[in-house]
Amino acid sequence: MLLLEHDAKELVRSMGIPIPAGVFADSGSIESLPLEGEGPWVVKAQVGVGGRGKAGGIGFASSSADVADFIRKHADTSIKGHKVAGFRIESKVDFVQEVYLSFMVDAAERGIRVMLSAQGGVDIEAHAQHGNAMLSAVAAPEEAALVAAGRQLVEQLPPSLQRPLGDAVEKLARAFLQFDASLLEVNPLFVLPDGGWVAGDMKLGVDENALPRQPALEAVVRSRPAAYRESNFKLDHDFDYVQIDAHGQVGLLTTGAGLSMMLIDEMLQAGRRPYNFCDVRTGQLRGSPTRLIEVLKQFTQGPDIAVVLVNVFAGITDLGEFAQLLLDALDAVPEIKVPVVARLIGNNFAAAKQLIEQSGRPIDVELDLDEALRKAVEQAGVKA
Incomplete structure (x- = not known):
């Protein structure tokens, strides 16, 4: 089960993972949008599938009117067969570099694959095809092993990226294990001018069979029955x-x-x-x-x-x-x-x-x- 980006970010926020200030909205809240900050903002359609940027599901807004217009235009649409479940509106981030970082179950290798690239964003596949290295390692599903594998990859990047990415590897590895995840992908991971980092976008795939021992995850699933229809069905039946x-x-x-x-x-x-x-x-x-x-x-x-x-x-x-x-x-x-x-x-x-x-x-x-x-x-x- 792939969580909506908004739900994934709000879950990991409690573990000290920095995310842009943002709120959830839908067409019913256009008249009183609970915007964070003074803008500009990024408006993101919330669907349980990747590729929404290229499908027109992400827009930029400099005013609350722009935000409302984007929501009206996309509220009743679908992306790759998935109906838009709402929108995350978050402050636009000033960054110096976009990076890709992910943890995912690799059944063939019987471990967790850590993947890292110094170039992230919507064109990550194109970057890889043109020779921009995607670094990769497999580790045991234990926090110390994942952090060690991730740090070895980080050491292959320019020195300016090593401090923020070392911190990101540690915090994201802990979250991956904490939520019984099958995938935790941050793309882009924004490296900031002050040497910090923030998760610009996030995919969090979790094992539905683990929901009985994950009360926070189950609460999210229960709070959005339309967005997580199959997961609610499994919980009920x-x-x-x-x-x-x-x-x-x-x-x-x-x-x-x-x-x-x-x-x-x-x-x-x-x-x-x-x-x-x-x-x-x-x-x-x-x-x-x-x-x-x-x-x-x-x-x-x-x-x-x-x-x-x-x-x-x-x-x-x-x-x-x-x-x-x-x-x-x-x-x-x-x-x-x-x-x-x-x-x-x-x-x-x-x-x-x-x-x-x-x-x-x-x-x-x-x-x-x-x-x-x-x-x-x-x-x-x-x-x-």
Whole structure:
């Protein structure tokens, strides 16, 4: 989960990380903007995705009227498919240099990758392609190891950058570990004329599974249900559900994250648009259709869903029991009137197939995954 920049900055502020003075605003607060300082300001659209600068989501304002105009223009827009959740308005920073610094989980190397470049900003990729070195090191997920690795990179930069960046490495490494982060990127990191530094922009990616032991993070997620919809869903229902295409044709009620991702790829290759990702975790149904009902409720919001594809590999759950839970869930959400293709594999398949067939519902039960996919693709094309 990638936090909004505003939320990330306000979280790390308490750990002594310097950030520009700023406030959060939306279209409802235009008439009484709580601006910090006398300007000029930077107005930043808040979305959980990178690249908003090049997409027009960042502007500069010299007056409160300019700020209001920018907010009005961008309040109802989306950036890379993500609806703008509000705006951070912060004082413009006078700096002498833009730097890039990040910490991120590197699963392949089984550690944390520290990356540093003396040239940051929106053109960081272009800088790297033109030979401007991106320094990198991998360290154990421990504060002392991360700080040591970061300082070794800092020592390769000009002396004028070493003091501010040494301090930045120490504070950001501590924050990365404190919040169970998968990514903490500061770009640009502004080096100031007085030798200090400030986090000009920030991406903070956190592990949703860590939210139960991160009360500050959970409070942020709860405070913005529209911005963190999937994270709130997981907190409420204890399984993963992500809408990936508001106009998707195929609702996926599936278990197993890897298998669910494979189904999404197969659908896209067949020219169909999956509505969602889902890992309903059948082993935790515990005899209740509640999880299935919650997924089906989400499908009622998909205007273009033409078919529901169920894919269940039951290692613990008896398929006969699952079939009854599926029928109960469909009874509980009568708005679902589209055909259902159910690929079931595991214990007691014959009983599950018989139970579903006796229900008289338009559900195709399949043991073979390829055949289930073929039928789902065919049904999705009916409404395409």
